[in-house]
Amino acid sequence: xxxxxxxxxxxxxxxxxxxxxxxxxxxxxxxxxxxxxxxxxxxxxxxxxxxxxxxxxxxxxxxxxxxxxxxxxxxxxxxxxxxxxxxxxxxxxxxxxxxxxxxxxxxxxxxxxxxxxxxxxxxxxxxxxxxxxxxxxxxxxxxxxxxxxxxxxxxxxxxxxxxxxxxxxxxxxxxxxxxxxxxxxxxxxxxxxxxxxxxxxxxxxxxxxxxxxxxxxxxxxxxxxxxxxxxxxxxxxxxxxxxxxxxxxxxxxxxxxxxxxxxxxxxxxxxxxxxxxxxxxxxxxxxxxxxxxxxxxxxxxxxxxxxxxxxxxxxxxxxxxxxxxxxxxxxxxxxxxxxxxxxxxxxxxxxxxxxxxxxxxxxxxxxxxxxxxxxxxxxxxxxxxxxxx
Ligand SMILES: Cc1cc2nc3c(=O)[nH]c(=O)nc-3n(C[C@H](O)[C@H](O)[C@H](O)COP(=O)(O)OP(=O)(O)OC[C@H]3O[C@@H](n4cnc5c(N)ncnc54)[C@H](O)[C@@H]3O)c2cc1C
Numbered sequence: 001x002x003x004x005x006x007x008x009x010x011x012x013x014x015x016x017x018x019x020x021x022x023x024x025x026x027x028x029x030x031x032x033x034x035x036x037x038x039x040x041x042x043x044x045x046x047x048x049x050x051x052x053x054x055x056x057x058x059x060x061x062x063x064x065x066x067x068x069x070x071x072x073x074x075x076x077x078x079x080x081x082x083x084x085x086x087x088x089x090x091x092x093x094x095x096x097x098x099x100x101x102x103x104x105x106x107x108x109x110x111x112x113x114x115x116x117x118x119x120x121x122x123x124x125x126x127x128x129x130x131x132x133x134x135x136x137x138x139x140x141x142x143x144x145x146x147x148x149x150x151x152x153x154x155x156x157x158x159x160x161x162x163x164x165x166x167x168x169x170x171x172x173x174x175x176x177x178x179x180x181x182x183x184x185x186x187x188x189x190x191x192x193x194x195x196x197x198x199x200x201x202x203x204x205x206x207x208x209x210x211x212x213x214x215x216x217x218x219x220x221x222x223x224x225x226x227x228x229x230x231x232x233x234x235x236x237x238x239x240x241x242x243x244x245x246x247x248x249x250x251x252x253x254x255x256x257x258x259x260x261x262x263x264x265x266x267x268x269x270x271x272x273x274x275x276x277x278x279x280x281x282x283x284x285x286x287x288x289x290x291x292x293x294x295x296x297x298x299x300x301x302x303x304x305x306x307x308x309x310x311x312x313x314x315x316x317x318x319x320x321x322x323x324x325x326x327x328x329x330x331x332x333x334x335x336x337x338x339x340x341x342x343x344x345x346x347x348x349x350x351x352x353x354x355x356x357x358x359x360x361x362x363x364x365x366x367x368x369x370x371x372x373x374x375x376x377x378x379x380x381x382x383x384x385x386x387x388x389x
Pocket of ligand 1: 159296
């Protein structure tokens with residue numbers, strides 16, 4: 001088989017890249033390890049920056065998002081004493097959209113079907129070759145048979161545990177990592193949200209986030225030690241803990257019900273540089289991970305896709321290589337800013353085991369500064385709604 005771009009990974013970044021490239025007349029083959037059902041069953045991100053919203057519309061997959069998504073004008077940050085409203089709309093003129101990653105991926109698969117692009121599921125043992133030759137190649141096994149595709153470029157959209165990043169020789173990669181000593185236990189439940197905007201709560205009992213998907217579907221989280229297992233957390237234990245970590249007026253409105261999904265995600269910051277190795281480009285979680293506190297994971301994957309699709313179209317359609325030569329530097333500049341914001345939100349909102357009293361006062365002072373300073377709120381809002389691409 002031969003194509004222009006092989007995309008490894010059929011998650012949000014791989015599918016969106018394929019969608020934008022095919023719209024511009026660039027042929028792709030997407031190779032995905034899991035089944036479509038499995039990809040669509042993963043409950044992950046839920047907040048879209050406005051730049052993400054606009055790019056999804058441009059890609060032709062915005063209709064259901066616009067009909068069923070929930071634009072949010074702001075969010076709340078709170079501790080036991082103070083509740084600070086960050087009014088995105090008033091401070092930046094922008095909003096964010098509440099629309100689940102599962103739905104985004106669903107819309108992208110439907111759009112790929114409608115365009116008749118090639119998405120191959122169930123591939124195993126993907127290997128990448130000839131990245132310094134005039135033509136690259138990707139090999140994979142499907143139903144016990146080995147296949148080879150030659151192509152001009154390879155997009156590594158295969159997440160943190162994929163093969164693409166590892167294909168870059170270890171001595172040529174520079175990796176930066178911070179692992180946080182806690183995780184987020186998240187549940188999905190068919191109950192009405194405690195509030196019509198998100199509440200990030202730094203309570204004396206630990207962090208909690210009240211998030212939502214729609215008027216009868218909530219995504220709530222509590223900070224838990226990394227040693228905890230999902231089996232340790234009955235629904236009843238979760239609701240009790242969540243209730244004591246959110247402000248009392250929200251707790252009074254809390255409606256509980258059975259969880260329909262429950263999982264623990266560890267929190268980590270990670271960047272691998274560079275994002276280009278010959279004919280291979282890394283995109284999204286394949287190159288970087290942020291703790292979910294800043295709602296940036298999916299949105300960063302989307303900004304990488306934005307930069308790369310422009311670069312690949314210019315290279316393949318007009319023979320201009322400036323975009324692909326500059327991709328790594330351009331994308332990393334935005335990635336590091338989102339890393340900083342996600343780290344700052346995580347540090348500001350979580351209790352760290354064994355921390356000193358100084359750390360607690362710093363968190364309190366940060367929240368008070370946000371309450372008193374419009375400049376501070378504007379800075380937070382600007383980062384939350386998303387820095388420009
Ligand atoms: C549990 C969890 C919760 C999260 N919660 C949030 C959140 O609340 N907010 C937020 O902003 N972000 C969140 N994120 C991050 C966000 O979901 C990711 O940033 C986003 O999925 C990145 O998209 P991606 O396409 O780059 O990677 P992925 O979504 O990881 O997709 C990669 C795809 O590649 C496939 N793949 C992997 N290896 C191979 C291979 N060798 N061959 C072929 N295919 C392969 C995988 O099956 C997968 O479908 C969460 C992530 C996780 C894991």
